[in-house]
Amino acid sequence: MKFTQIKETCLYISDLDSAEAFYHGILGMPLISKVKNRHIFFRCGNAVLLCFLPEVTKNEKTLPPHFAYGKQHIAFEVSQEDYKKSVQTLKENNISITHEQEWKDGLKSSYFEDPFGHVLEIVPAGIWE
CATH class of the missing domain: 3.10.180.10 (2,3-Dihydroxybiphenyl 1,2-Dioxygenase, domain 1)
Known part of the structure; x- marks a missing residue:
């Protein structure tokens, strides 16, 4: 595949x-x-x-049943140029950055939570390259 x-x-x-x-x-x-x-x-x-x-x-009958509980995680990628603006937008909307991580090549990502407690992350393009 x-x-x-x-x-x-x-x-x-x-x-x-x-x-x-x-x-x-x-x-x-x-x-x-x-x-x-x-x-x-x-x-x-x-x-x-x-x-x-x-x-x-x-309890799905047509599709396979699926569900989860607890803190799930997703990272959303933005361009390197848009990273700081994206983090600022979160702050302007009273969304706390719970953690900032520095990765290779000096790239940083920022973690925050949605209203359900899921751990979300903003990452700049290039983090996994």
Whole structure:
């Protein structure tokens, strides 16, 4: 197999409206789909961020059941030029940076949390190269 990318990433949340306010309203991800009492999906670059209510999807009959609980992690990549602006946008929206990590070549990433306690990260392009 020669994968080209991870197309979908999933978080399990407890409130669709809070997810919309955070991921669309603050982080600026375009909304793709919202189904009351089930899910909300966002465009993230070439990928899709799926946010499901786990109490619903763990009982799926049509698709394979899936769910998770606890602190999940996703890193969002921005250009190196946009990194500082992205971190500043978080701060301007009263989102605390919980940790800043310095990686190879002096690149840094910043960790923060969504309204559900998931550990999110902003990384500049080049971190994994």
